[in-house]
Amino acid sequence: MLKVYNTLTKQKEEFKPLNPPFVGIYVCGPTVYDDPHLGHAKSYVSFDVIIRFLRALDYKVRYVQNITDVGHLLGDSEDGEDKIIQKARIEQLEPVEIAQKYERRYFEAMDSLNVLRPDISSRATGFIIEMIELIKVLIDKGFAYVADGNVYFEVAKFKEYGKLSRRNIDDLKEGTRVEVASDKRNAADFALWKKADATHIMKWPSPWGVGYPGWHIECSVMSMKFLGETIDIHGGGLDNQFPHHECEIAQSEAATGKQFVKYWLHNNMVTVDGQKMSKSLGNFITLDKLFNDFDPMVVRFFILQGHYRSPQDFSKEALEGAAKGFGRLSNSAERLSAFCSKNENRLNVTEDGSKAAEFRQRFFDFMEDDFNTAGAISVLFDMVNYANKLDIDKDEKELREISDLFFQLSGDVLGLELTKSRKSSAENESKLLDLMLKLRSMARERKDWESADLIRDELDKLGYEIRDGKQGTTWVKKS
16 A cells, blocks of 8 residues: 655545556656756655656556746746846857756756656746636636736635645735735735746737746646646645645636645755755755766665655765665675566566565565655665575575566666666776686686685685685675
């Protein structure tokens, strides 16, 4: 039984999709105006594992993610400049060039982290007509109003506004400066459409004049277009809970009269050395910079050692610790890979009552408890520790079963590439050990037992156990 923590109800609930086995999930994608950073890694690795596990449970998942290439304004007051236009001015490029440049960089970084591409990746600029149509519906139903070319959603008309974030409208009024929203009926009202002046680069014709959409409207339009008026799961970062997701709920449910999302899932934020990541603090870390120092799989492994709903502190020491843990798992995976079969559907082939079936059940128990990846990783270590004790000759069948399952769980579900994403130092370590074993084998063939034993004993002192069997000699790094 899969249980997920629903931010809307603030409790864990049994997951029951609207139309099983189909599951529709929408996750807020990046605003493509700058390089991807640690926060992107935390969010999209977390939801990648959620997608993978839902598919491991045999759900037919349609994963939709937007690309915000217009309308994300600077400042909570929505009176600031469009982030992409600001960046275009700084880099002296067209806004479309900025959007496509950073969209490419985003996907390149996600590919390095082995994050699966969404089934549908939709750019906001491709759905301007649909946004205008939805805004018309909201105006006709009395939930939105026009003010000098701008269109605002009237929050007071939607009585459940604040149900996701638990924010009170009166508190929002008190916390907002009136002068910021001089053309609004209420300071808490949010923009659906913004009037564009003559100098504004990205703008489109509309019934209310030339302008551009607000940020919130795009996600309602694209999620409902591809997943229906009520969707199973909506995901995103905790910082998007308010105002973005709260506004999505208001405009979507006001337009359709139906529940917008059944399960809201939010990943928590990252800090750097205990401080909030910020350019002004000088601790803003982009992924391309991080990948110069750490293998992307180490970064992924580090993220999965925490829970997606828990805050996570990045530091050099923490990542170095993750690198050591990932290295231990990778070393064991090298040995297990020799026993892996070519069967493509192995998650359900484990015989009941076997040790592999026990490991599989424990792994699934953790993952079915709101995607507890840290617990799932602990099962992987238990698997390799158990496999290292098996005899190659006597327990070959069990080794193959454990190996098949191990790579299914670590690779297909957790997305860890354990045998091909190693740092050059780890690769050199493996090659050097293989060379030493080859030299030892040559010594044994010459009956030079003294040299063969010397190699074995010295490697043992360095932390490598040498095992001789009918199928040859292998090495295992001691834990």
